Amino acid sequence: MRRTTRATPSPSPATERRTVIPRFLASALLAGFLAGLAVTLLQPFTTAPLIMQAEAYEHAAAAPASGTPHAHDHAQGEDSGWKPSGGMERLIFTALANVITGVGFGFLLVASFALWNGKANGRTGVIWGMAGFAVFTLAPSLGLAPELPTTQAAGLMARQTWWILTAAATAAGLWLLVFPRKPLAAAAGIAAIALPHIIGAPHPHGFSTQIPPELAAQFAAASIVTSAVFWACLGWLAGALYGRDSAAESRSSGAPDRPRYRAAS
Amino acid sequence: MSDKRYPAATIAADAPANALIQQRAIAVLGALFGLFLIFGVGFAHPEAIHNAAHDSRHAFAFPCH
Numbered sequence: 454m455r456r457t458t459r460a461t462p463s464p465s466p467a468t469e470r471r472t473v474i475p476r477f478l479a480s481a482l483l484a485g486f487l488a489g490l491a492v493t494l495l496q497p498f499t500t501a502p503l504i505m506q507a508e509a510y511e512h513a514a515a516a517p518a519s520g521t522p523h524a525h526d527h528a529q530g531e532d533s534g535w536k537p538s539g540g541m542e543r544l545i546f547t548a549l550a551n552v553i554t555g556v557g558f559g560f561l562l563v564a565s566f567a568l569w570n571g572k573a574n575g576r577t578g579v580i581w582g583m584a585g586f587a588v589f590t591l592a593p594s595l596g597l598a599p600e601l602p603t604t605q606a607a608g609l610m611a612r613q614t615w616w617i618l619t620a621a622a623t624a625a626g627l628w629l630l631v632f633p634r635k636p637l638a639a640a641a642g643i644a645a646i647a648l649p650h651i652i653g654a655p656h657p658h659g660f661s662t663q664i665p666p667e668l669a670a671q672f673a674a675a676s677i678v679t680s681a682v683f684w685a686c687l688g689w690l691a692g693a694l695y696g697r698d699s700a701a702e703s704r705s706s707g708a709p710d711r712p713r714y715r716a717a718s
Numbered sequence: 719m720s721d722k723r724y725p726a727a728t729i730a731a732d733a734p735a736n737a738l739i740q741q742r743a744i745a746v747l748g749a750l751f752g753l754f755l756i757f758g759v760g761f762a763h764p765e766a767i768h769n770a771a772h773d774s775r776h777a778f779a780f781p782c783h
Contacts, residue, residue, distance in 0.1 A: 473737075477744055481752070492777070500777040534765025536772075543773065550774035553759045560752025567745035590779060599779035602772075612781035613761055676779045683778075 476695065477567065481559040484690035489555030492683040493548040499675040501547075507601040507664050507672070514663035555687060558585060562691040578692015579685055584627055586684035590677060592623040592646065596654030599676035601669055604662055611655040619649035 537546045562581055566573040573581070593616045600606060622645045629642030662669075759771050760780035768775070768782075775782045 473741055474744060477748055481748060496773070496777055501773060504773055504776055534769060536766075536769035546770040547773040547777075550759050550771035551777075553755050554774060554778060557752045557755030557759065560748045560755070564745040564749035564752065567741055567748070571741060594779050597779070597781060600776065600782065602776060602783065606781075606783065609763075609781060609783065616781050617761075672776075676777055679777055680779065 477563055480691055480694035480697075481563040482556055484562070484687055484694050485554075485556030485559030486552055487555075487690050488559065488683055488687035489548070489552030491686045492555070492679060493544075493551045495679055495682055496547070496551075499679045500672065503668060503672040503675060504602060506668060507603055510663045510665075510668075511603040555683070558589070558684075558687055559691050561585070562688065563695050566692070566695050572696065573692040574696040575689045575693035578688040578690070578696070580688070581692065582684040582686075582688015584624075585688065586681055587627065588620050588623045590680040590684070592649070593619050594673070594677060595650060598669075599673045601664055601672045603664055604669060607655040607657045615649065615654050619654075622646065622649050 537543045562578070562585060565581055566578075596619060597606075597612055597616060606612060626642040626645035629638045629645065631642075633639075758767065760775055760778065762768070772782070
């Protein structure tokens, strides 16, 4: 994967400046786009059918009671805004949202490469991706299990706040565990990861839903597995794309590859 | 290995500090942009944004509804 794209070292800082930004942007955008596309192809086999099934249960439960055309109500109880009509339009907007999510997380990953030591490849990228999976999927889902559309839950703002704080605490905790390499820092890292779960996620006081528990359980698993695939793809792509040019910029680590790849450049 | 930071910066021998600061600045700006995108797709409240990103929010287990 590592390729020498420039035959000679950058002659000046100005040249370096021209290459850093495009490399950063290109790897984040392309990795995010491709990972978002991959997850869009995967969802019809994992999460999407379960969302459809849950909506069918909700329609069946709501129709005789209130007669509302769509029972997929929101926290405010109103569903008056625009929404994509079913089928293709819904799929396209979901794909768009997946790609934007991918690009957003792609920027975070590539920023991590750049802030750490500016080097990455597909393999280290997957490790970073698994860290992202732990931060943005595993830790929040322990408190707030992935929900189907109708699942009863506590107030939206409270859950969003807990989700964001949990992701931030887990990221900080993992950093403290991995990079300082000091027992005290590691202990602080474990404490930071545990703290949001000791405080506890906001939950409703009672449970009442029309969805069979098996469906909800299947969805939680499907969502977590889909996210794992997404993060593995994103990590590998971001690392491989970002690291593609670092062989040229890093003389020392690029040297062993040069004889084999010279023809390619 | 982890202490050998910013090999890219060493190429420009006359201005390694500038390149290092620049790389960090780009990374921080990029991270902020990424967070902005994630907030928009996963957390923004406006009805239209929520409905457009609905299935994606559920699939990624962002808090929804």
